[in-house]
Amino acid sequence: MASAATDETRKLWDMIRHIRVCMMTTIEEDGSLRSRPMAGIQDEFAGELWFFTSATSHKTLEIAGHDQINLSYADPRDQSYVSVSGKADLVTDRTLIAEKWTEPVRVWSPKGPDDPDLALLRVAVDRAEYWDSPSATMTYLYGYAKARLTGEASRPGENAKIDLG
Secondary structure: OHHHHHHHHHHHHHHHOOOOEEEEEEEOOOOOEEEEEEEEOOOOOOOEEEEEEEOOOHHHHHHHHOOEEEEEEEEOOOOEEEEEEEEEEEEOOHHHHHHHOOHHHHHOOOOOOOOOOEEEEEEEEEEEEEEEOOOOHHHHHHHHHHHHHHOOOOOOOEEEEEEOO
16 A cells, blocks of 8 residues: 555655646635746655745735645646645745755745744645646547547546545
């Protein structure tokens, strides 16, 4: 069973590792959903996803009230899509912030890793679902022909749910 979980985790990471920006959805105080783009900061995946943020941002207040979030990744060029849900928490450990710091983050945090407002968001992934479809024109044409001739939808590619929690 551990092997299957490892294979599933590897598949998930392979699909999202090159998608540098995802949409993070949080729950506002009134219960409505709010999404914003977030850039991932890691080079490997072991059940957690990491992001830099401002400790005083609106999203951190939302997460303090409702820690369940969703991350949506899309790569239309490769026809791969991933939805990740998990629990988020704010990490203010200065040593960890310094370890994860890279210079491109300075665009959003000009004061650097010593900025007292700079924090990390850790997302402990509970579940994920992915859709991985071939993007070739021939696959599309095959699906169209099948639909026209048989009245049945073509279902190329893979769709799976992963439970990591």
